Amino acid sequence: MIEIRGLTKSFHPHTILNHIDLTIRTGEIVAVIGSSGAGKSTLLRSINLLEIPDKGTIKIGEVKVDIVKRTKAETLELRKRTAMVFQQFNLFRQKTALENVMEGLIIVKKIPKEDARKIAMLQLEKVGLIHRIHHYPKQLSGGQQQRVAIARALAMQPQLLLFDEPTSALDPELAGEVLDTIKKTAEEGNTMLLVSHEMSFVRKIATRVLVLDQGAIVEDGAREEVFSNPKSERTKQLLANYYRDRDPEFAI
Template identity: 65%
Template sequence: MYTDKVLDGIDLTINQGDVVAIIGPSGTGKSTFLRCVDRLEKPETGTITIDGETQDLAHIYGKDLTELRKKTGMVFQNFNLFSKKTALQNVMEGLIVVKKMKKEEAERIAREQLKNVGLLDHANHYPRHMSGGQQQRVAIARALAMEPKLLLLDEPTSALDPELVGEVLDTIKKAANEGYTSGYDYSRLQNPTREHLEKIVASLEEGIDALAFSTGMAAITALMEIFKPGDHIIIDEDLYGGSVRLFHSINVKNGLTFTSVDLSSVDVEDYIQDNTKAIYAETPTNPMMRVSDLKELSKKAKKHELLLIVDNTFLSPYFQNPLKLGADIVVHSGTKYLGGHNDTLAGFLITNREDIQEQLRFIIKTTGATLAPMDSWLILRGIKTLGVRMDRAQENALKIAHFLEKQEYVTRVLYPGLESHPGYELMKKQARGFGSILTFEVDSKERAYHILENVKLIQFAESLGGTETLITYPITQTHADLSREELDRNGITDRILRLSVGIEGAEDLIADLEAVLKKIK
């Protein structure tokens, strides 16, 4: 039963242990039912039976029920928000403290109630970032979660916009009359496995939210929906070829414009236009392993009110956290290191900004390229071994890089873990490791072909980040759609090979490369 402002006509029985929920200003209902009743219009009719004792509401008006509450063990709850807790934590608290519910079950019910009041997307928001109306609805969700015998709203219009009052009361009526939903109405919108995965990825990147997509390219495609025709984006000229294809073939058609620059060496401010909205970077880049200064890019992006978007796939959150360096959005192809086994596809967008979170949540719900439950489980499985895989693969990569530097037919080795790499010192400052991707150049196309055709343990395949070591030929695989001009500008020639180093024995991998190099005539 609920009431707002007027108690007339209620015939209510409250037994020991029943919850009486009171929603009102700070201080209301902390210890007594009286404090809330005092704020309501004096009732003329109706009765209340508390633990077998029936009284007219008019009779108890103005009387303190503190002693009765103590004798009966009734639970009186005030549902104002606490400034240091999120909406979800507020709703969970009553269930854990009053109903002694386990955390997992309390969270499930709390999410159901936030959904009932239309605030599931605000679960991780703090009161200071919410309107008065939203705070009031969180308080109502908290109360409904505990299934109170009586819910009193103390002048709800004081905190709600007028147009929301009816919506909130309708929500209460519906919840009271029809029961609650499971909280997961449709798997495209959310499912428990994906939700669990998103929380883990958000925590790894130290963001407030992560959104799981069916692939990395699905994530980037959705990300571009936050922009509108006429917007301009500065992108690194050395990016994954699939990203470049999307930008130039799809997004340009839809009215966006792009400027490609070497973010590791130029002053990005020289390329900012009146309509520039974002800077999009990879560091290290794919495949030429350039390293950009994320703190410096962030400083300039914030100066001009631009978004800084960073694809962190190569290093994973184990080695680098762009949000801590000033980025607004982080992109991952979860297919790679997060999954780690080359047996599923996934993509992620992570942010630490609530306004972006809300935009992206609407986009993923509307466009629908969400990650399926089984794929979510596979990524969760992969994350469990992320640390040990990254450490071992990086150790192997450094040994292979040193080996390749000494080979007669290898003209260049690009790996940021080598002291000779121009980004070595910067990587030490902004990352905790160098990763396990390296690129090397041989002295002819024929030698490149020979290596691709004769490696045994190393597999010639287009991917990265798994337990297996893969060798890729960028000019015909990952970057096949780039123009000749773009390839030449980035130094991607028919002599360039990229290695994604796995977790096999480093000696075995080096022996495989050594054997194939010895066969070169």
């Protein structure tokens, strides 16, 4: 269970996040949608404190962190309980796919090297890259890199997986393989918070949809409810584009 209360962040004079309250139950797949600049990425990055909010509390499992009074140990603890997949993959360039996945296991979780290797191999096999374990990021395609990044995140067995526009940097063909991997991850019962512009994908995998506008949650509901019966004006506008694209160009 993840509880976020009163999360606020501003870059003066703009308020990026305005008192966000959010509770995510275990196993939920929450998609965050909204136009760019709505604060979606900031929300995600605030949860693992890559971005330091001005105030608020974040509770993941038993760990509760008050932003204002946070300690270094609490910050690390929060980060250990989450794992993030970035838009630009952010793999370690000087490490192979296998070493990328092993890194957190060895350094953060202090798992013996041989065991870490086994876990990493398993995760890489799950994302379909067992034949690429000794390749370095620059020798992999964007889609493969992102799948390694997903394996790296999954290996840490986080209580919350954060996806920050995982397919925005990929062309549609490569995005497909990444989306399939994310879908598989979702089906395994992981708790996920996902920022994505791929509306049809969101509609396929999310159990719950949040609409963020100007730093506030303007709509929060079950997937089908939001897609077929949006309440707020902002959501209707956002979905208008999605439905327009879905309409056939010609009808007989």
